[in-house]
Amino acid sequence: MNHLVPMATLPGSEPNEGRQYLSFQLQGEAFAIGILHIKEIIEYGQVTAVPMMPRFLRGVINLRGAVVPVIDLNARFGREPSSIGRRTCIVIVEVASGDESQVLGMVVDTVNAVLDLPGDALEPAPAFGASIRTDFIAAMGKLEQGFLIILNLSRILSWEDFVALQRFESQKDSH
Numbered sequence: 001m002n003h004l005v006p007m008a009t010l011p012g013s014e015p016n017e018g019r020q021y022l023s024f025q026l027q028g029e030a031f032a033i034g035i036l037h038i039k040e041i042i043e044y045g046q047v048t049a050v051p052m053m054p055r056f057l058r059g060v061i062n063l064r065g066a067v068v069p070v071i072d073l074n075a076r077f078g079r080e081p082s083s084i085g086r087r088t089c090i091v092i093v094e095v096a097s098g099d100e101s102q103v104l105g106m107v108v109d110t111v112n113a114v115l116d117l118p119g120d121a122l123e124p125a126p127a128f129g130a131s132i133r134t135d136f137i138a139a140m141g142k143l144e145q146g147f148l149i150i151l152n153l154s155r156i157l158s159w160e161d162f163v164a165l166q167r168f169e170s171q172k173d174s175h
Helices: 159-174
Strands: 004-006 020-026 029-034 038-043 057-063 066-072 089-097 100-108 110-116 137-143 146-151
Touching: 020 089, 020 100, 020 146, 057 100, 089 110
Parallel strands: 029 146, 066 100
Antiparallel strands: 004 038, 020 029, 020 110, 038 089, 057 066, 089 100, 137 146
16 A cells, blocks of 8 residues: 655645755755655555556556556666665656646655755756756755755656657667
């Protein structure tokens, strides 16, 4: 049974002009997304694989009767797919796609905390040197212990990208 953690129960989860971020870990690196995109956080549970999908689409889950695609962020970043561990979670997010919005799940190694970052703690995305595509980065958050990569969900989880990638992968496989 999935254990649901509604965002309202997380400390500091009140919206604050998009300056609050959920921080999480992927392969030891710190990432974050704006909390206004987040619907809930659930334990990693039964994910059903879907044949012929891009490598980064881990599968789908049944979330209270709705079919929700689950994205493996590590695979989306061109890395090896995530290893599922005791603290692995699925962060359920809502992403605008044109006039519609899409609910998706993202596999993360562990959720850390909700952080309140003032505007002066945000730096523009680097032009080079990041471990992921720079268009996936919305900003860099300055913390006492280093930087936090704030992700641009509309680029990472763009449905148009998924469709294009699926076509590319099926053409590649047929050759």
